[in-house]
Amino acid sequence: MINKLLIIIGIIGMLLILLPILVNFQSPTNLSALAEEYVRGSVNDLKSPNVVTSVVVTYRGLDTLGEVTVLFLATLGVGFLLENKKNKSTQRTVSENIRTTSSFLVSLIMVLGIYIFTHGHLSPGGGFQGGVVIASGFLLLILSDLDFKISHAILRFVESISGLVYVLIGLIGLVLTIGFLNPAILPLGKYGDLFSAGAIPLIYSLIGLKVGSELTNIIATMGSDRSSESVVKEER
Amino acid sequence: MNSLIIIGLGVIMIAAAIFTIYQKSIVSAIISAGVISLLASVIYLILGSPDVAMTEASIGSALTTVVFLYALNRMRKEKKDDK
Amino acid sequence: MEMIFALITLIGALFLFLGALGLVRMPDVYNRMQAGTKATTLGTILFSLGIGLANFGSGWCGKIVIIILFVIATNPVSSNVIARAAHFSGIKLAKLSLKDELKEDDEKTEGGTL
Amino acid sequence: MIETLILGFILLLIGLYAMLSQKNIIKIILGFSIADTGVHIIIVSLGYLKGRRAPILDSAVDIANSVKEVVDPIPSALVLTAIVIGLATTALMLVFAAELHKRKASFSIDDYKELKW
Amino acid sequence: MVSLIYQISAGLIILSLLLTLFRLFKGPTVADRIVALDAMTIISISLIVLIAHIAQRIIYLDVAIVYGLVSFIGVVAFARYLERGL
Amino acid sequence: MNKAKSFIIATILLFITWILLSGIATQEVIFGGITALIISLLFLTRLTVLGDIKFGIKPFIFSIGYFFLFSWELLKSNLDVARRVISPKLPINPGIVKVKTKLKSPLGRAFLANSITLTPGTLTVEMRGEYFYIHWIDVTGCDINCATDKIVAKFEKYLEVIFG
Numbered sequence A: 001m002i003n004k005l006l007i008i009i010g011i012i013g014m015l016l017i018l019l020p021i022l023v024n025f026q027s028p029t030n031l032s033a034l035a036e037e038y039v040r041g042s043v044n045d046l047k048s049p050n051v052v053t054s055v056v057v058t059y060r061g062l063d064t065l066g067e068v069t070v071l072f073l074a075t076l077g078v079g080f081l082l083e084n085k086k087n088k089s090t091q092r093t094v095s096e097n098i099r100t101t102s103s104f105l106v107s108l109i110m111v112l113g114i115y116i117f118t119h120g121h122l123s124p125g126g127g128f129q130g131g132v133v134i135a136s137g138f139l140l141l142i143l144s145d146l147d148f149k150i151s152h153a154i155l156r157f158v159e160s161i162s163g164l165v166y167v168l169i170g171l172i173g174l175v176l177t178i179g180f181l182n183p184a185i186l187p188l189g190k191y192g193d194l195f196s197a198g199a200i201p202l203i204y205s206l207i208g209l210k211v212g213s214e215l216t217n218i219i220a221t222m223g224s225d226r227s228s229e230s231v232v233k234e235e236r
Numbered sequence B: 001m002n003s004l005i006i007i008g009l010g011v012i013m014i015a016a017a018i019f020t021i022y023q024k025s026i027v028s029a030i031i032s033a034g035v036i037s038l039l040a041s042v043i044y045l046i047l048g049s050p051d052v053a054m055t056e057a058s059i060g061s062a063l064t065t066v067v068f069l070y071a072l073n074r075m076r077k078e079k080k081d082d083k
Numbered sequence C: 001m002e003m004i005f006a007l008i009t010l011i012g013a014l015f016l017f018l019g020a021l022g023l024v025r026m027p028d029v030y031n032r033m034q035a036g037t038k039a040t041t042l043g044t045i046l047f048s049l050g051i052g053l054a055n056f057g058s059g060w061c062g063k064i065v066i067i068i069l070f071v072i073a074t075n076p077v078s079s080n081v082i083a084r085a086a087h088f089s090g091i092k093l094a095k096l097s098l099k100d101e102l103k104e105d106d107e108k109t110e111g112g113t114l
Numbered sequence D: 001m002i003e004t005l006i007l008g009f010i011l012l013l014i015g016l017y018a019m020l021s022q023k024n025i026i027k028i029i030l031g032f033s034i035a036d037t038g039v040h041i042i043i044v045s046l047g048y049l050k051g052r053r054a055p056i057l058d059s060a061v062d063i064a065n066s067v068k069e070v071v072d073p074i075p076s077a078l079v080l081t082a083i084v085i086g087l088a089t090t091a092l093m094l095v096f097a098a099e100l101h102k103r104k105a106s107f108s109i110d111d112y113k114e115l116k117w
Numbered sequence E: 001m002v003s004l005i006y007q008i009s010a011g012l013i014i015l016s017l018l019l020t021l022f023r024l025f026k027g028p029t030v031a032d033r034i035v036a037l038d039a040m041t042i043i044s045i046s047l048i049v050l051i052a053h054i055a056q057r058i059i060y061l062d063v064a065i066v067y068g069l070v071s072f073i074g075v076v077a078f079a080r081y082l083e084r085g086l
Numbered sequence F: 001m002n003k004a005k006s007f008i009i010a011t012i013l014l015f016i017t018w019i020l021l022s023g024i025a026t027q028e029v030i031f032g033g034i035t036a037l038i039i040s041l042l043f044l045t046r047l048t049v050l051g052d053i054k055f056g057i058k059p060f061i062f063s064i065g066y067f068f069l070f071s072w073e074l075l076k077s078n079l080d081v082a083r084r085v086i087s088p089k090l091p092i093n094p095g096i097v098k099v100k101t102k103l104k105s106p107l108g109r110a111f112l113a114n115s116i117t118l119t120p121g122t123l124t125v126e127m128r129g130e131y132f133y134i135h136w137i138d139v140t141g142c143d144i145n146c147a148t149d150k151i152v153a154k155f156e157k158y159l160e161v162i163f164g
Helices: A002-023 A033-046 A053-060 A059-079 A096-118 A127-146 A152-176 A202-221 B001-021 B026-046 B050-082 C002-025 C028-052 C060-088 C103-111 D004-020 D027-047 D074-102 E002-026 E030-055 E061-084 F002-022 F027-043 F047-051 F057-086 F107-115 F146-149 F152-164
Strands: A088-092 A232-234 F095-100 F122-128 F131-136
Touching: A002 B050, A002 C060, A002 D004, A002 F047, A002 F146, A033 A053, A033 D074, A053 A059, A053 A088, A053 A202, A053 D074, A059 A152, A059 A202, A059 A232, A096 A127, A096 A202, A096 C060, A096 F002, A096 F027, A096 F047, A096 F107, A096 F122, A127 A202, A152 A202, A202 D074, A232 E002, A232 F057, B001 B026, B001 D004, B001 D027, B001 E002, B001 E030, B001 F107, B026 B050, B026 D027, B026 E002, B026 E030, B026 E061, B050 D027, B050 E030, C002 C028, C002 E002, C002 F057, C028 C060, C028 E030, C028 F057, C028 F122, C060 D074, C060 E030, C060 E061, C060 F002, C060 F107, D004 E030, D027 D074, D027 F057, E002 E030, E030 E061, E030 F047, F002 F047, F047 F107, F057 F152, F095 F146, F107 F122, F107 F152, F131 F146, F146 F152
Parallel strands: A088 A232
Antiparallel strands: F095 F131, F122 F131
8 A cells, every 4th residue: 555655656756857848848949059060060070971870979989989888798797697507498490481581581681780880871770770680680590590509709709809999990089180089080081972981980880790799699698598409309 | 740640659659558567468568568669660760860760670679579588488498497 | 643653552551451450350360360461561562662653763762672572571471480389389270260280280190289 | 849758758657657566577677668768759859850850961951051951969869879778788687587587486576575695 | 632642541551550459459369469560560661661751761761671670580589489489 | 503503693682682772883882782792691501592593594484474473363362351351241261271282492482381371361371391281261171182273283383493
């Protein structure tokens, strides 16, 4: 009873906190000065059509580095907490249809992922989305192929190398130009081309590889109690 | 037209959220939570931020539900081992 | 001309609606799947085709073609996978069904499933 | 846009209610993810400007006059990373739930009262 | 006239989403709900394409492609969970 | 041999996909596409699947015929679904039947199963060796041979030439 009362009080308190925002809300008519600066700078200084990308990679690049680090720590936590006992389990075989279809579909998904993170400055998408799509491709491989095993050593290698190069590019920016993670260390190119906007495609590709390998690691760790040797496939 | 779509989607999302709370079966609750994040990505698209829409579509529909399913699967297997 | 493309889009939306209606009206999960898969596949194809033709050229067509191919490739596969899982997990056919040869064969060979 | 703002608030409150009232651990985590979605919708709709377009300046947008054409890019950039982090924290919470379930074979939060394990 | 037809299409799509939502709530088994989720994702792809046409932006179609492919994987994962193959 | 053929076909298909996604085919898009292909082809696990496709005049003509047959059947099946859904009495008498197929190649079998799913009143439930189990919305009480004639034969004629 007292429990329910507390819950209701909590909800009403939250409502009271939120209500002023709702009542006083009026749709803004102009961008704030900061956003205007970002939009202009993205066109003139960086030559990157996607303003969100230039905010994520350049203007707020340090934040993104922090976010990637948080993701890395979460992956570490998942791997640390889950102990993998190899229990013997019976598993259903995969349908033949999806086994055939997915063998081609997986490389299609990989092409899509690479498209998304290399075109991060031209179209919606970028490192985070591309990394997630690549992790989904690995997930389809795990779901459709019982014999498929991911080598954790390779994942760790890709993850640490891309993270290292990411920080290194930031430091090069500090030496050559005026700021950490400044993309002007490479030539800016023509507005709207694939290889333009300086180092933004390179940095976003590295973020994509890092996020993709981390998420693949999470999935593989959580699903890995279907242990490799002791799986008894149900043949029928 | 946009506000018509938003009101329709909003009703569906709120209904799915309430269903998530009061559903007894956990798998059904996970399915309707997946519906919420699927439709949220359409709303982000109407609000003019396709980057967020793409992130929500790829993460909400596949990876979040799969992570939930993997965790449930581990718990289900333990229960079977005890018996 | 624009009118015709808009009408193609409307027919696609109509098929989508029919698929959803079939999902509600059919008696068991396999019949629902039949209505759901077929009608939504053709509905999405016609819908995208109408909009792709209305914006002919200028890069729309390539992406519309890719969407249509993805839908054709993935939709039947996913319904096949769900049907197999449903049959395996023991969901019975509706009362008015005539026969179930898959179940008969399972019982003949193994005597019970996993 | 006011409609999406209200929608975000309602989702946030529903998620909060689920987190406070439910006993099942998985339900609590689901409530967290609903509240997460609500907060993201609120942030994005605060950055929306009526009648404007997505902040990607390709040929469909007047580039010279872009400041008057696009919506605010900063909330999008914030939410973008927040969603990915949300997935990682959800995975971490689920791993904790699995470990708890291993101790007592129970989903109910009422069974874990010892404050140590 | 043309825009009226597009509005009718949008209304039909919202209506079919509501119908699939009804099946998702009512469905006696989990498999029914998964079928409803699958139909819902396919219908939403059409909705995204329609929004791209209204806003006249090609780039929104990328979202539709990702949406279709990735939600397929989600449905496969649900089915594998149901048949105890995860 | 089969593997090399499959590799070449996969490369061409994925490259076309890349060009369609990019929208334009400038020099650097092609360069980026080749880089992407090299990475993504590493994930084609069972490379021999696509090697079943046959080349030549006859398979080409038959694949065009298959395309038109498939489109016609898809349209017919939707009208069928519409008729059944709208009519207030729901005229169905469903059941799962067994049919037999001659196809051996995995790709041909996958195409057959998906075509069956999209044609009037049928849905593939399970594929086991040479038997397919099919949920049929209108079981007419005939045995395996007549069910095979009604469901499988029209596609098999084409797919046998295209995929072997």
